[in-house]
Amino acid sequence: MEDENMPRASTRSRIPQAGLRELNPATTNSRSGMSGILPPGSIANKATSVSPTRPKTANAPEAKRSAPVTRSVVGAPKAHTRGNSYASTMSRTGSTASRSTNGTFSNTMGYGSRPASAMSRPQTSFGTRKLHGASMQRPATSLDHHAEDNAASVLGKRKDAEWDQELKEKNMEEIMARVFSRVNQSGQESQGLKEAVEVYKARINELEISRDGLSEINMTLRVEMESLKNQLSAAENTLKEAMRDQEIAMDDLDRRQRIEMESIRQAGKKEVEALSTRHQDEIRNLKRKFESEIADEKAARVRELGQLTSQSALDIQKSEIELDNKTREINAAQSQIQAMKAELDRERKSTYDLRHNLDTVSSNSVTLESTIRALKARIEFLEGGREEQSQAFEHCNQQMMDALAETEATKEKLRKEETLRRKLHNQVQELKGNIRVFCRVRPSLNSEPPSAIAPMQYPDEEGEAKEINILGPEEKSSLGSVSRKNNTFAFDRVFGPSTQNSEVFDEISQLVQSALDGYNVCIFCYGQTGSGKTHTMSSQDGMIPLAVHQIYETALSLEEKGWRYSMAGNFVEVYNENLNDLLGNPDELDKKKHEIRHDMQRGKTTITDITTVQLDSPEMVESILKNAAANRSVAATKANERSSRSHSVFILKLIGENHITGERSEGTLNLVDLAGSERLSHSGATGERLKETQNINRSLSSLGDVIAALGQGKDGGHIPYRNSKLTYLLQFSLGGNSKTLMFVMVSPLQAHLSETLTSLKFATKVHNTHIGTAKRQARVRDS
Numbered sequence: 001m002e003d004e005n006m007p008r009a010s011t012r013s014r015i016p017q018a019g020l021r022e023l024n025p026a027t028t029n030s031r032s033g034m035s036g037i038l039p040p041g042s043i044a045n046k047a048t049s050v051s052p053t054r055p056k057t058a059n060a061p062e063a064k065r066s067a068p069v070t071r072s073v074v075g076a077p078k079a080h081t082r083g084n085s086y087a088s089t090m091s092r093t094g095s096t097a098s099r100s101t102n103g104t105f106s107n108t109m110g111y112g113s114r115p116a117s118a119m120s121r122p123q124t125s126f127g128t129r130k131l132h133g134a135s136m137q138r139p140a141t142s143l144d145h146h147a148e149d150n151a152a153s154v155l156g157k158r159k160d161a162e163w164d165q166e167l168k169e170k171n172m173e174e175i176m177a178r179v180f181s182r183v184n185q186s187g188q189e190s191q192g193l194k195e196a197v198e199v200y201k202a203r204i205n206e207l208e209i210s211r212d213g214l215s216e217i218n219m220t221l222r223v224e225m226e227s228l229k230n231q232l233s234a235a236e237n238t239l240k241e242a243m244r245d246q247e248i249a250m251d252d253l254d255r256r257q258r259i260e261m262e263s264i265r266q267a268g269k270k271e272v273e274a275l276s277t278r279h280q281d282e283i284r285n286l287k288r289k290f291e292s293e294i295a296d297e298k299a300a301r302v303r304e305l306g307q308l309t310s311q312s313a314l315d316i317q318k319s320e321i322e323l324d325n326k327t328r329e330i331n332a333a334q335s336q337i338q339a340m341k342a343e344l345d346r347e348r349k350s351t352y353d354l355r356h357n358l359d360t361v362s363s364n365s366v367t368l369e370s371t372i373r374a375l376k377a378r379i380e381f382l383e384g385g386r387e388e389q390s391q392a393f394e395h396c397n398q399q400m401m402d403a404l405a406e407t408e409a410t411k412e413k414l415r416k417e418e419t420l421r422r423k424l425h426n427q428v429q430e431l432k433g434n435i436r437v438f439c440r441v442r443p444s445l446n447s448e449p450p451s452a453i454a455p456m457q458y459p460d461e462e463g464e465a466k467e468i469n470i471l472g473p474e475e476k477s478s479l480g481s482v483s484r485k486n487n488t489f490a491f492d493r494v495f496g497p498s499t500q501n502s503e504v505f506d507e508i509s510q511l512v513q514s515a516l517d518g519y520n521v522c523i524f525c526y527g528q529t530g531s532g533k534t535h536t537m538s539s540q541d542g543m544i545p546l547a548v549h550q551i552y553e554t555a556l557s558l559e560e561k562g563w564r565y566s567m568a569g570n571f572v573e574v575y576n577e578n579l580n581d582l583l584g585n586p587d588e589l590d591k592k593k594h595e596i597r598h599d600m601q602r603g604k605t606t607i608t609d610i611t612t613v614q615l616d617s618p619e620m621v622e623s624i625l626k627n628a629a630a631n632r633s634v635a636a637t638k639a640n641e642r643s644s645r646s647h648s649v650f651i652l653k654l655i656g657e658n659h660i661t662g663e664r665s666e667g668t669l670n671l672v673d674l675a676g677s678e679r680l681s682h683s684g685a686t687g688e689r690l691k692e693t694q695n696i697n698r699s700l701s702s703l704g705d706v707i708a709a710l711g712q713g714k715d716g717g718h719i720p721y722r723n724s725k726l727t728y729l730l731q732f733s734l735g736g737n738s739k740t741l742m743f744v745m746v747s748p749l750q751a752h753l754s755e756t757l758t759s760l761k762f763a764t765k766v767h768n769t770h771i772g773t774a775k776r777q778a779r780v781r782d783s
């Protein structure tokens with residue numbers, strides 16, 4: 001029953017709020033109790049059309065509100081059922097309209113059937129509630145029981161009624177009263193409905209008025225919209241016109257610009273034409289001018305050429321004459337050398353003879369002494385014959401005096417001979433050249449297989465080898481054929497791999513002698529890492545120990561000629577353009593600063609804060625070399641696992657004094673072991689090693705520059721000693737006042753071939769350099 005009511009409530013909810021209050025079925029039905037009497041679809045349909053979207057739940061409170069009304073309607077019959085069975089019959093007819101045919105009275109009561117049918121209409125909540133209320137409040141027995149027993153009770157009552165006419169009339173009156181009250185009620189309900197109709201009408205009027213108002217607004221809006229449309233089209237027109245004007249203006253501007261451009265172009269063209277005409281005129285003028293100048297110049301040059309040709313012919317003649325002279329001079333010098341050599345040999349022989357004489361004289365003097373003693377004994381023995389004795393004594397004395405004079409003369413002759421030897425020795429050294437280059441190829445080591453050795457030949461091996469022949473690396477021609485270049489280099493001496501250090505030293509010992517004689521001598525080893533520099537210079541039988549031994553021996557032998565020598569040694573290292581003291585404290589390496597100072601007047605070099613060792617014995621050299629080797633910076637590179645990355649310089653200062661002749665000599669012997677000369681790309685160095693290699697290469701190229709500048713031989717010409725620490729240190733040992741020997745060291749390995757060729761080319765440049773005559777730093781003491 002409740003489910004049927006819900007959609008109905010929602011249908012009513014579509015009625016506008018104002019009219020809904022009036023239309024509320026609860027209110028309406030409370031008055032009439034017969035919602036079913038409304039014409040079907042008249043109000044509900046109207047309401048639906050006015051507000052079709054009203055939510056369904058809005059009707060719930062209204063349904064609730066109808067409850068008390070329903071109760072009041074239901075209450076009326078209930079009051080009447082309390083009296084008699086007829087009232088019960090009426091009630092039953094109202095509640096079960098489908099069975100109304102059962103009673104004749106109910107059929108005749110047409111007006112009474114309307115409320116009953118209305119109540120049975122499923123569309124209204126009212127009807128439903130009424131039925132529900134009836135079933136709840138009226139016990140089933142009170143109505144149904146009466147209906148079932150109706151026949152029996154009526155028969156019983158009829159029996160009584162016949163006998164009680166008064167009661168019947170009373171019942172009839174009651175029924176009539178109920179009918180009247182029902183009619184009245186219906187009248188009231190119809191009045192209520194009329195009122196509702198009125199309300200609806202008023203509402204419809206209101207809505208129509210509001211519709212009219214909305215139509216007016218709508219009209220106004222349409223008119224406004226129309227005018228806006230007009231304004232919009234007017235604005236569009238204006239815009240179009242403005243755009244058209246703009247386009248016209250742009251066209252005008254464009255045209256004006258084109259005209260202007262055209263006029264500028266024309267003006268430019270004219271200007272260019274004028275300029276080109278002017279330039280062509282100028283070019284023509286210049287051409288004419290230059291042609292005449294060139295013609296003049298040509299004539300002058302031709303004249304000059306003629307003069308030069310004749311001059312050069314003269315010069316050539318002169319040169320040829322000079323060449324002849326020089327050749328003659330050389331021949332003379334060579335014969336002089338030969339003569340000197342012969343003289344030297346003679347002198348040597350005479351020295352030998354003199355020594356022999358001296359020995360004879362010494363033995364003579366010994367003999368004389370014994371003779372004197374014998375004579376003395378004889379004198380004593382012969383004291384008797386005085387005259388005879390004194391004669392014999394005088395004779396002996398004379399013999400002794402002669403022998404002493406002879407000895408003295410021999411010594412004097414020896415001293416003179418030594419001076420002469422020095423002079424001759426130096427002349428020989430000068431003739432050999434003040435800068436000499438020796439090449440030394442080290443032997444292959446055990447770790448190096450024969451296949452790794454590059455082919456090298458020594459064409460003049462039989463005598464004093466001076467040439468080396470090396471096959472260069474393989475080169476591919478553009479046609480694809482592989483060839484190897486044959487490179488021949490010539491030096492003052494070439495030592496093959498089998499040469500021992502002692503043989504090499506024989507060649508340089510004369511230079512060591514020069515240092516003792518008071519000359520500055522510089523011997524340095526040049527070559528790539530691992531080519532044998534350190535072995536040649538500092539090994540146990542290297543140049544440094546051998547030189548020191550020779551100096552000791554010579555100094556000793558010179559003592560009997562009146563010479564006393566003092567020897568002071570320094571051992572320094574040039575590392576990264578810094579000077580280190582290799583005989584000093586190792587902790588101070590690379591920290592302590594040493595400065596090089598030159599005494600330009602005396603041609604002397606000193607180093608500040610350097611350790612100087614007095615060499616008292618040849619054995620001291622060994623410990624010096626050991627200390628220096630321990631201190632020397634050694635670093636690993638790709639090229640060699642133990643590689644000296646610095647230049648080491650052993651400086652030996654030799655000061656000699658002859659207490660007999662008063663002569664004094666000051667010579668310096670510099671023995672230099674240069675750092676590896678390999679190129680950057682080959683060493684593969686990086687970081688700190690790269691910096692080292694760069695510094696090494698810079699100082700080596702400075703050495704080359706100094707030698708090249710010395711070779712140009714211009715007096716007072718600039719020699720770039722200051723370009724590196726090494727050349728600055730050796731300033732007085734490289735150049736006019738000194739003798740220089742360079743060893744170019746060669747590795748026999750095929751892998752080092754290109755470095756070897758680079759070294760040999762550098763050495764060839766040095767070899768082709770001729771340095772001026774050396775001066776001996778000697779003074780003769782005033783006596």
Ligand SMILES: Nc1ncnc2c1ncn2[C@@H]1O[C@H](COP(=O)(O)OP(=O)(O)OP(=O)(O)O)[C@@H](O)[C@H]1O
Nearest residue numbers: 442443528529530531532533534535642643644676
């Ligand atoms: N004439 C030689 N006879 C025998 N062995 C040699 C000779 N020359 C060099 N060696 C050996 O070859 C190796 C490399 O020589 P060395 O160390 O003297 O080269 P280096 O040019 O001084 O190299 P670095 O620049 O690294 O000092 C050493 O083992 C050395 O003993």
